[in-house]
Amino acid sequence: MECFPLLADAHHEFLNKFFHSATLMNIPAAHTIASEGSECGQLALVFSGSVRVYKLAESGREITLYRISSGDSCVLTASCIMSGTPFPAIAETETDVEALIIPSQQAAEWMSEAKPWSAFIFGLISRRLADVITVLENVAFLRMDERIAAYLIAIASQGPVVNITHHEIAADLGSTREVVSRILKGFESKGLVLGARGKITINDLPGLQAYQH
Amino acid sequence: MECFPLLADAHHEFLNKFFHSATLMNIPAAHTIASEGSECGQLALVFSGSVRVYKLAESGREITLYRISSGDSCVLTASCIMSGTPFPAIAETETDVEALIIPSQQAAEWMSEAKPWSAFIFGLISRRLADVITVLENVAFLRMDERIAAYLIAIASQGPVVNITHHEIAADLGSTREVVSRILKGFESKGLVLGARGKITINDLPGLQAYQH
Known part of the structure; x- marks a missing residue:
């Protein structure tokens, strides 16, 4: 109770x-x-x-x-x-x-x-x-890359490795899997995250936080 | 009361x-x-x-x-x-x-x-x-042109000529004046509306309604 x-x-x-x-x-x-x-x-x-x-x-x-x-x-x-x-x-x-x-x-x-x-x-x-x-x-008010950065920061409180698919992120944020995948690829190329099947590792939290303003 | x-x-x-x-x-x-x-x-x-x-x-x-x-x-x-x-x-x-x-x-x-x-x-x-x-x-879920069409349809219930600025539409819809002006220019070129300073005349309501789906 x-x-x-x-x-x-x-x-x-x-x-x-x-x-x-x-x-x-x-x-x-x-x-x-x-x-x-x-x-x-x-x-x-x-x-x-x-x-x-x-x-x-x-x-x-x-x-x-x-x-x-x-x-x-x-x-x-x-x-x-x-x-x-x-x-x-x-x-x-x-x-x-x-x-x-x-x-x-x-x-x-x-x-x-x-x-x-x-x-x-x-x-x-x-x-x-x-x-x-x-x-x-x-x-x-926010661009989709800013929203995905904020989303990853919020779930990173559970630990740096998160089990989540691009489809699930899209469904939470009102976007499409294609858009989410393109933005995450951009984050990967900057070394902010590392993606694997159904899993995202957050490598650079301050780098993601820089997207928030 | x-x-x-x-x-x-x-x-x-x-x-x-x-x-x-x-x-x-x-x-x-x-x-x-x-x-x-x-x-x-x-x-x-x-x-x-x-x-x-x-x-x-x-x-x-x-x-x-x-x-x-x-x-x-x-x-x-x-x-x-x-x-x-x-x-x-x-x-x-x-x-x-x-x-x-x-x-x-x-x-x-x-x-x-x-x-x-x-x-x-x-x-x-x-x-x-x-x-x-x-x-x-x-x-x-909607594109800005669909949202502006829906907005114009809603205010057209007051009559076909509406006193409203592009800035006011932008502030209601969370957009910028520039984006609203560009989309309204597109509507004008299709004969859907006619714009003047601080005023919009709705010429083709069914044409606007076609944007809703």
Whole structure:
């Protein structure tokens, strides 16, 4: 429970209601939880694993809006539940996911009844709105080479060798595999990274950081 | 009051609290209400006029996130108040604006106390989140000529002659005046539009619509 401060801090009375309504579910990797235009019948609180929320263009290009991991939930689902509008994106599990499922009627009722719940939902909203605006800002104002440099810097926090394909980078950034491959080849020729099949080694982090301004 | 169903439907008790806390203000055109990184001390409910919320890049390029008009309020301010984070954009009046100002402490308290208030705030959130995601989708997936065509089609609903500069279009779409001018010249040479200083006449709406797919 420690990944949800909501549950640690809540009153006994709310916890009783909460666990009476909630169902624990295991969802396998690569499963589509919600598709564009679907109705949101429930809200998932993720305990473990990762869910990717993305938009898909007619051309087949994708762009990641945000990821949901342990302790988090989906702001788009919350907003659809509150407003009764259909889901405007696609949500897909990237790994096996363990989640608590709350029926949407309860999720909506608790908003006005339970302070810790509405605080939790508002925390979600502010973070996600800021995330989506940052994505928008990057797409609108930065060149693709600057965005790929920033992307590599962000994932380099996991270590200098990252298992990722050009296709996955393209799908996160709203680009095509061809564009990503061309830019990474440019980075390679400058000694910034070293590419192999499904793997990128970051050789020169300061060199990549120089792309950020 | 008819522009805020919130106030029409609310109980007497909430209305008392509401009007006790609210202050009516007139804000002149071209006034910066909130700048990037500022604290949100109050929430404005707009009665008349228009507020533009946008991001500004270091390069000086701008992109409009959304506009706030009669009956509406600012979701970013609401989200900053709830989460105590600084304002992540710029809000500027485009015309003279008349607004009811609510101190942020009240706005936050009413979220858990007053159902019509939390419903109003959630309505804001869902609409704006959808707006911002649509902007993101357009920026990520469409070419600039397609986006300008869509922009002209949207404003053509006001009539075929629109008072707008190339600079204003660029600032809404996150582009530069030069790019907008080059694309509009292309549209002119195809007979789709006719440009004059600070004015665009739309000559061939179906021709512009053909750009949308």
